[in-house]
Amino acid sequence: MLTETLTPTKTTTPTAHTALLASKALKQNKTQGDCTHEVNVTPANKPDRMAWVTHLAAIRDNQDQSAFAEVFGYFAPRVKAFLMKSGASPDLAEDVTQEVMATLWRKAHMFDPAKASVSTWIFTIARNRRIDVLRKQRRPEPEDLTWGPEAEPDQEDVLALQQESAQLGEAIAALPDKQRELIVRAYYGELTHSEIADATGLPLGTIKSRIRLALDRLRHQLK
Amino acid sequence: MMNEIKHHLTDALLMAYSAGSLPEGFNLVVATHISMCDECRARMHEFDTVGGAVMDAEAPEGLSDGSFAATLALIAAEPKDAIVAKPAKGDLPAPLQDYVGGNLADVKWRKVGGGVRQAILKTDKSASVRLLHIPAGAQMPDHGHRGTELTLVLQGAFKDETDRFGAGDIEVASEDDHHQPVAEMGQDCICLAATDAPLRFNSWIPRIAQPFLRI
Numbered sequence: 390m391l392t393e394t395l396t397p398t399k400t401t402t403p404t405a406h407t408a409l410l411a412s413k414a415l416k417q418n419k420t421q422g423d424c425t426h427e428v429n430v431t432p433a434n435k436p437d438r439m440a441w442v443t444h445l446a447a448i449r450d451n452q453d454q455s456a457f458a459e460v461f462g463y464f465a466p467r468v469k470a471f472l473m474k475s476g477a478s479p480d481l482a483e484d485v486t487q488e489v490m491a492t493l494w495r496k497a498h499m500f501d502p503a504k505a506s507v508s509t510w511i512f513t514i515a516r517n518r519r520i521d522v523l524r525k526q527r528r529p530e531p532e533d534l535t536w537g538p539e540a541e542p543d544q545e546d547v548l549a550l551q552q553e554s555a556q557l558g559e560a561i562a563a564l565p566d567k568q569r570e571l572i573v574r575a576y577y578g579e580l581t582h583s584e585i586a587d588a589t590g591l592p593l594g595t596i597k598s599r600i601r602l603a604l605d606r607l608r609h610q611l612k
Numbered sequence: 613m614m615n616e617i618k619h620h621l622t623d624a625l626l627m628a629y630s631a632g633s634l635p636e637g638f639n640l641v642v643a644t645h646i647s648m649c650d651e652c653r654a655r656m657h658e659f660d661t662v663g664g665a666v667m668d669a670e671a672p673e674g675l676s677d678g679s680f681a682a683t684l685a686l687i688a689a690e691p692k693d694a695i696v697a698k699p700a701k702g703d704l705p706a707p708l709q710d711y712v713g714g715n716l717a718d719v720k721w722r723k724v725g726g727g728v729r730q731a732i733l734k735t736d737k738s739a740s741v742r743l744l745h746i747p748a749g750a751q752m753p754d755h756g757h758r759g760t761e762l763t764l765v766l767q768g769a770f771k772d773e774t775d776r777f778g779a780g781d782i783e784v785a786s787e788d789d790h791h792q793p794v795a796e797m798g799q800d801c802i803c804l805a806a807t808d809a810p811l812r813f814n815s816w817i818p819r820i821a822q823p824f825l826r827i
Contacts (some may be wrong), residue, residue, distance in 0.1 A: 466672030509664030532706035561662035586624035
């Protein structure tokens, strides 16, 4: 973590330490090809979503580069894979991935863990960049409800939403191949809305019910 | 505008919006409806969560060696997002305000006959989107569709063969629907409508006028 004693120019200069951390994390991803992570590994060998939330807070509050290196090590290779599956060349996917991760740093103060998991939030950044770069299109966004996220969202809400997000991921992974493939293709941008509407057996009810409760809670707070 | 919204976005539209595969004009209607509808806002978050899970499940793709350093260099060049002041609250939902360039009073209406006025909003060509101003009690031309048409009520209400649509309600009409919406008495009806194919009018006069009106 960088301290206040460093000059402003140094706070944004890559340090050997963080670069090493990132390359370690990358190597791990390359060799194991799994979602194993050096720290905060749960018994199921999956990274703990609450740990990512803490990392985002460290980036926001302390410009913590080692926390950023860990987030980068886990998510950047997945963002790149997602962009390539969505039609980007490896070079373009690499460039866009770097932009997405830089956006995560710059907008860390906008991340609201009561509304989204870190992977959901990164997905929305990556999707928006994809629309911008690959489709050269504007994407109107809904009006913000409030002035950014609340300073201290309720920890219970955060925990509930993070757990529901994890369960949703498990529910999707457990779907029969055909159904899961349809969902994945929709998110690669391969299906139009009419094709999604016509796709029979798209198990939207099943996958969504997982996260319904947490979001219902959120919705009632908004009213 | 938080009255009871009865007609919501379909799952297919929300999923396509979340996936980023809708035409720009449809994105605008969806974003405007979500700005008015808490229910669909929550559903949008659900679909974004599905997208996050899809991305999270990807087999990691190796990055080039200098990738992390290059990202830190990008951050060094521009460390923090400038905080953008929120636009002053107008009478249109924020996404629509961007396209109109202001409030309802700034819309540049053009007459299209029968007292109906419209303003076409500039988007890419994959769909066309326009604001419609229908006098209270007036009828829209009877029309069918080749593609999908989304009609979001911003003010007033209209009725067609299927139901009543009030402020915030969205009608999703497909190829097979033929309808003849009538604006309710009492207040002029203002709608945001988008279609991904030209409308097909059932009387010959609007059909001739169609290329000129760009609807």
